[in-house]
Amino acid sequence: MERTRFVLKGDIAYSLDPTTIRTVSDGYLVCLDGKSAGVFDALPEQYAALPLLDYTGRLILPGLVDLHVHAPQYTYRALGMDLELLEWLETNTFPEERRFADLDYAARSYGKFVDDLVHSPNTRACIFATCHTDATLLLMDLLDQSGLVTMVGRVNMDRNCSDIIREESADFSLSETRRWVENAHFAHSTPIFTPRFVPTCSDEVLAGLGRLQRETGLPVQSHLSENFGEIAWVKELCPWSAFYGDVYDRFGLFGGEGCPTIMAHCVHSTPEETARMAQKGVFIAHCPQSNTNIASGIAPVRRYLDLGIPMGLGSDVAGGAILSIFRAMADAVQVSKLRWRLVDQGLKPLSAAEAFWLGTAGGGAFFGQVGSFAPGYELDAIVVDDSRLATVRPFTVEERLERCIYLSEDRDITAKFCQGRQLF
Amino acid sequence: MERTRFVLKGDIAYSLDPTTIRTVSDGYLVCLDGKSAGVFDALPEQYAALPLLDYTGRLILPGLVDLHVHAPQYTYRALGMDLELLEWLETNTFPEERRFADLDYAARSYGKFVDDLVHSPNTRACIFATCHTDATLLLMDLLDQSGLVTMVGRVNMDRNCSDIIREESADFSLSETRRWVENAHFAHSTPIFTPRFVPTCSDEVLAGLGRLQRETGLPVQSHLSENFGEIAWVKELCPWSAFYGDVYDRFGLFGGEGCPTIMAHCVHSTPEETARMAQKGVFIAHCPQSNTNIASGIAPVRRYLDLGIPMGLGSDVAGGAILSIFRAMADAVQVSKLRWRLVDQGLKPLSAAEAFWLGTAGGGAFFGQVGSFAPGYELDAIVVDDSRLATVRPFTVEERLERCIYLSEDRDITAKFCQGRQLF
Secondary structure (H helix, E strand, C coil): CCCCCEEEEEEEEEEEECCEEEEEEEEEEEEECCEEEEEECCCCHHHCCCCEEEEEEEEEEECEEEEEEEHHHHHHCCCCCCCCHHHHHHHHHHHHHHHHHCHHHHHHHHHHHHHHHHCCCEEEEEEECCCCHHHHHHHHHHHHHHCCEEEEECEECCCCCCCCCCCCCHHHHHHHHHHHHHHCCCCCEEECEEECCHHHCCHHHHHHHHHHHHHHCCCEEEEECCCHHHHHHHHHHCCCCCCHHHHHHHCCCCCCCCCCEEEEECCCCCHHHHHHHHHHCCEEEECHHHHHHCCCCCCCHHHHHHCCCCEEECCCECCECCCCHHHHHHHHHHHHHHHHHHCCCCCCCCCHHHHHHHHHHHHHHHHCCCCCCCCCCECCEEEECCHHHCCCCCCCHHHHHHHHHHHCCHHHEEEEEECCEECC | CCCCCEEEEEEEEEEEECCEEEEEEEEEEEEECCEEEEEECCCCHHHCCCCEEEEEEEEEEECEEEEEEEHHHHHHCCCCCCCCHHHHHHHHHHHHHHHHHCHHHHHHHHHHHHHHHHCCCEEEEEEECCCCHHHHHHHHHHHHHHCCEEEEECEECCCCCCCCCCCCCHHHHHHHHHHHHHHCCCCCEEECEEECCHHHCCHHHHHHHHHHHHHHCCCEEEEECCCHHHHHHHHHHCCCCCCHHHHHHHCCCCCCCCCCEEEEECCCCCHHHHHHHHHHCCEEEECHHHHHHCCCCCCCHHHHHHCCCCEEECCCECCECCCCHHHHHHHHHHHHHHHHHHCCCCCCCCCHHHHHHHHHHHHHHHHCCCCCCCCCCECCEEEECCHHHCCCCCCCHHHHHHHHHHHCCHHHEEEEEECCEECC
16 A cells, blocks of 8 residues: 555654654654654644554554565574584575575565565565576565565675585676666665675676676675684685775775665674774674574674764574564674673673664664654654553553563564555 | 373474484374373374374474573563663562562462463473462462463562562561461472572571471572672672582582472582582573573583583573573573683584473473473473474474474464373
């Protein structure tokens, strides 16, 4: 249903800044032309004639933003998590991703992924597909029809991975990338350049992607400093680089004017790499569950926040098992406490409010004015029926939000809006 | 429904030992007089006349065992997790537990707890109530009616906590404990002595509980070496003790012949304390989510397993937010990986099979022959409809079990049996 001028009534919460949540109990969220016109205690007279969707007693929150997820890995999430990154890729990931050469397999697999994503609390996602152009276009088509707003990447990987999945040459990788971009004409699903990571991308591919990026202005996503073995390998492959992220930067794929970039993980970034990210405005996708499951470690999120590096959360399915960014919020708080206890008591753990900000406005900024209900923001909203979680005790709206972070399940999402379009 | 001779048909999995899971696809689990008569590929002729409950295509698993959970804290789970243990108790726990002096409040609050526990995958639990005798009896009555098998403790706390909840004297604490035990006559819910922890129990109370324990032979549960501040406090309060657990031991509340004992947490146990637990067969309740939420740290579970210390998992609601022991299994694997990465690469992370064993037969041993389908074990079983989790890829029964650990929700439990009684 296209419905871009309406009012939502219910218990509303959203972040004003990384540490402050505004709540309005029994309030009104006004949507005009797909954008928020504000949140009000009482409905202003000028909006009285708009259709009102009454969710009294339910929570109304900004849609959540997943900055890093691998769609083809959804088929085997929650399996085989006894390996570290590089072995995990060869054992679990590449044999599965290979199957997406088969468009029928891709349609069935991606169909389930998109269906579950629609019913999750997430309204935006930055997605890795595979190196298969047609399957990637198919995924984008499915996502586009869903009404979600997504950026999707056809993956480049032309070296250092098993024959079954390696692209035949840099030329092939780049010409297919061009064919993909030229055919990716969807309203709500747009292309994002996606070199898998430095170890599987030749200099020629990275250079070619840098040229394509400058030509098109499209954004970029990749992986960075996730695992010690990976970092050592990059140093070996690119001895000329100052640090891992410097490789992307040399090829023009690391933020800066006209090149919006997300780097997933940044668990073990050096001070130099961190400074470069801050300088160039590279977004970090913090993926706490994945970093735990494949034993990568815990990213110093507090340090990145203090430096003002733009950041959001990623489910990183299938390194992570769970699509919901509520779970990523809980995981982010939890691992920050363990890092504080075990590694560095100089970095204070995250609060629930900070994790909520990361999973909404923090990551939403990669999409523009997204992740808040402040006037002018695109209206992504979810309605959460948290009555299942009620106890004998009363809770404030902010307490109910915190409990949703830890306890909500996808089935609790009872309505969902993206850019003012109602998805269900 | 009382039904103690029957056959369950479905995809069956259970632990043979801490590292080995036996699976039987489309198999038969035979229950005779509340106990397992075995799991079979084909139904033996002598059982052909028994009623058959057909759960073809669903998973049949042992009921899960929660070795540590605080029933009164269920009202505020998933809230206020920005404090460490000692402040957390004063701020969140004690003001809530005080309300259980009111039997009407207790009935409403415990009613919700018991209802949710019934619909969780757990069939057994060792539960802390509060220091209120009548509310504790009320909880035991509700649990008894549910058909779950539980051990429940009236909590002793006669010092070092706010006036609102502190028992008025050691004599009062002990005489109420005696009154509670004398009135706790339930079929499926039995008393367990529950000194809250050393800081809130005077020597007199601990000595009196030791005498009561010897008199009755009832088991014991408490907390041990959870948090650095707590451990330092115990050393200050009991300078004569060799280590924290030595205090319980001096009063006869720390395992050994005729004194089954569970100690929750053991995050920071010294080698001496660990050796004493091994020597006296003290059960450890490993509570990974709670140890994360209140930033206590990560227990060295691999070390305890290697030493043969009996052990199971605890939800530790409301230090933990989630009742399901599936979640505790996932958390146990995950924090063991972080401990391996950040603290000690000498202690290998837990496997999913080991976590499953901990949450079934490992903890089940505290209840006797519980947590397995080997012949002679009490028949606790859950039926899991995991069709929601299916993808385009086929999965073995063991893979489906691993996915349940990470992905199942309570609503996926579609039938439940405890000692052969069908709860739903």
